[in-house]
Amino acid sequence: MNAVATVTFLLATVWTSIPAAAQTGAEIYQQRCAACHEEGSDRIPPRAALEEMPSARILRALNAGIMMAVALTMDPEDRVAVSSYLGTSDPVAGPSAQAFCADRTVTLPATPQASWVGWSPTRDGSRFQPADQADLSVDQVRRLTLKWAFGFEGDSSAFAPPTVVDGQMFVGSAGGVVHAMRADSGCLQWTFQADGPVRSSIVVVPAGQQHALLFGDMTGRFYAVTAETGVLRWSVQVDAHDSTRLTAGPLAHDGIVYVPVSSWEETRAADLDYPCCTFRGSVVALRISDGEQLWQTWMTDAPQARGRNARGTMRHGPSGVGVWSTPTLDEARNLLYIGTGDNYTEPATDTSDAVIALDRTTGRIVWSRQLTENDIYNGSCATNPEGCGPDFDFGQAPILSRAPDGRELLLIGQKSGIVWALDPTKEGEVVWETRVGVGGINGGVQWGMATEGQRVFATVSDVGRSRNTDPGDPRRVVLDPNVGGGLTALRIADGGREWYFPAAHCAAGRPLGCSPSQPGAVTTIPGVVFTTSVDGYLRAHSTTDGTLLWSFDTMRDFETVNGVAAHGGSIDGPGAVVVGGMVFISSGYLRNGGVTGNVLLAFSAE
Ligand code: HEC
Incomplete structure (x- = not known):
């Protein structure tokens, strides 16, 4: 529909x-x-x-x-x-004729030359784009200029990362529209309307004579759409719970797609009339050919009634342990690695705030390494903090990496502000841990780090909040323009800090909601690390010493190729996508008090 x-x-x-x-x-x-x-x-x-x-x-x-x-x-x-x-009964206007390519044919090569597909271009979760795929030297990064801007009509957030295969792009949107477009010009080929917002990264796989796009939406529905035509092949509701959100992008391998499942039920508990909580995180495996479910592995046992809250509403548990990020593939061991979120209610489980290895064939939990115990948090904690928290979810999966001496390591950053290295040969035993931020409910390392094999790059949110002194704005509390952020490079070998680049405070005159915090995922290519910030900047740093090579302020109005009025705002969630000599970023993030925006930007070197 x-x-x-x-x-x-x-x-x-x-x-x-x-x-x-x-x-x-x-x-x-x-x-x-x-x-x-x-x-x-x-x-x-x-x-x-x-x-x-x-x-x-x-x-x-x-x-x-x-x-x-x-x-x-x-x-x-x-x-x-x-x-x-x-409102009126008028229909919503779709894209104008001007937005479409003259030639709307979508062709995908059998062997792509340069692609970024899904959350990370390599399925080890490293967010490292090799030189031949990035096709962008350090010198060219210094000369990046805006090539085109595309506006998402009627949206106030732009939080979906594009997937690009040899110049063919697919990207979701807050309005639930998935777009097929040309990466070089931003013209449209087709659009597909999903039920809910699509912020997940999109995966492309061969399907018969054509290709299938695989992605989830924020209502819990997962889709397979023909890449060449935008026609739905199948869709399934992967979890019946009405708070389900498919925030994370899927991972596809060998005819199977793995879908991480999370929810916003934690927030609903602020209302004491809400019977908190019955959602439990899971990973679902679907057959790509027809959407048939092969397995679903729950992160907790089924919740049971656990007595009444202060208002007499029944409470349930265990619950929570959402999976917010794309699993990492360990092909040699036939495993998937995930990072998990907190419990919403009692009893606490040993699967929350953990790194978990799942058997790829059966979904069985092979091992689980909990890094913060007893983390029960929900929306009622704001008014009644007793027994709550610390809310140290993992918003990312571990990167499967190799130290320079050949040892394999799982690298993961946590909302606690700690970066961990775990040993995949010893059920995730801790090899080293290094603090890179203060940590907190919206603090620490959130959406993802990146590594080029020597260093791991982590930015932190560590957002601050302060009282709103603007009488014209209805919000009582706004993001502190002087608190948060910071980029750290750690040596993979021992977790030692190699360099640190502090975040700049928001300049006077920036809109309310500007913050130096850097929750967005990091991206790296040879010689360059790309970071994003709630202050609206996309920045490129040298991997060797953190020197700022280039930056671009997205927090402004843009003239767009599709004729939609657009502006950029805070950047949060997915980071930069670098492929085929171009850099892509979406800007605008309404959640968590950030600055709204509805723009997708494309850069290339002059
Ligand atoms: C806490 C204050 C607040 C409440 C409550 C609120 N709104 Fe809003 N609304 C706003 C603000 C502020 C904006 C403009 C945001 C912006 O442009 O950045 C807005 C924008 C909108 C827009 C977008 C208008 C446009 O130009 O696109 C719609 C539609 C809307 N509100 C509908 C509603 C409806 C329906 C409700 C009740 C269910 C509601 N709002 C409740 C503050 C509120």
């Missing part, structure tokens, strides 16, 4: 089952929206502006756009009711 069809279907359901939907919509608007949208602040679109928008667009803002955080605790039916109450 495309977006308009989904909306029409949902509207029809609401109208037939709840005849007083308009009334309900008005009530919901009063309860959930009026306080802000009738406040008279020039930063908030007034009610009149919402009334000029198509309902489908408002619904998109609630489900996948700018109002996602507001709508987090709203039922799907209530979102539909308030959207149809407020």
Whole structure:
């Protein structure tokens, strides 16, 4: 179903089952929206502006756009009711004719010359792009200039990394639109509408005479779409829990795709009427040819009722242990390595905040190495911190690397601010550990590190928050413009610090939500390490001493090749993608108090 069809279907359901939907919509608007949208602040679109928008667009803002955080605790039916109450019945405009390539043929070579497919171009998770694939020298990095900008219509975040095969690009979006486009010009070939936001990296595999794109969305649905045409082959809901999110990109190997499963249920526990928590993380293996499930390995036992909370709502556990990142493949041992998140409720399990090795064929847990014990955290901890935390998830899988002396190592960074090296031959025994940041709930090393085989590069979030002194902005707390960030290079051999590059504070006049924090994933090519920041900058450093080689400020308006008004904002989540002499970055991150944006940028050397 495309977006308009989904909306029409949902509207029809609401109208037939709840005849007083308009009334309900008005009530919901009063309860959930009026306080802000009738406040008279020039930063908030007034009610009149919402009334000029198509309902489908408002619904998109609630489900996948700018109002996602507001709508987090709203039922799907209530979102539909308030959207149809407020908006018009006009359809949402798709891409304009100007956005499309003159020739819309998508061809993928049998043996690609230069590609970046999925979360890391190599399936060891290193985010290292070798010289022949990167096709970009240190000198050329110094001369990178913007080649084109593409705007995601109606979106307020741009958090999906592109996948590129010999100049053919595929990229998801916060609006749930997957785009096939040319990497050299940014023109469109086709679009595919998923149910929810697509922030996962996309994998491309041969499928018969054609190719299949494999990716998940933020509602728990996983898709196989024909790369050449954009036509759906199959889709499956990998987990029935209504908080499921497929944040991580999949890993495909030998006809099987491995899908990590996470959720936002942890946040819902802020509402004491919510029966927290019943989600449990897992990895699901699907047959690529037809989507048939081969195995699903849960990270905890099934939750049971565990007594009532202060408001008398039943609590459940064990729960949590979401898997937020793409698994790393160890082909020689037939294993997948994952990093896991915290428990949401008691009892604590020994699988949370752990590195876990799964048998690729059966999904069996071969070994598990817990690095923080007893980490139970959920949304109610903000008001009642007793027995909570420290919320030290792994937002990344370990990199399977080799020390210069030939020893294999698993390298992983944690929200605690610690980088770990584990021994894959000894069930993950700790070889060394080095602190690179302060750590915290939104601190430490988050989305991923990178290594070129000598050093491992880690940036930290370590975000700060301060009281908002801007009377025109409804937020009480905003990101501190002077706290967070930092890039460290550690020697793989012993974890010793080789160099450190501190983050720059946000300059005066930057928008609220600017922060020097650097939660985004790091990328490396020979001689260069690319970092991103919530301050909107993409930066390139020398791998040998951290010297800044080049930087680009994405926090501004852009003229786009598809004619959509676009601006950049905070960069968080995926890092830079470097392939075939070009560098790609998406900019704009509404979550965690960052600056919104809806742009995908492409750079090449003059
Ligand atoms: C806490 C304050 C707040 C609440 C509550 C709130 N909004 Fe908003 N809304 C905003 C702000 C601020 C913006 C503009 C954000 C921006 O442009 O960066 C906005 C933007 C929007 C937009 C996008 C308008 C555009 O120009 O694209 C829509 C649609 C919207 N809100 C709908 C709603 C609905 C429906 C509700 C109730 C369910 C709601 N909002 C509740 C503050 C709020």
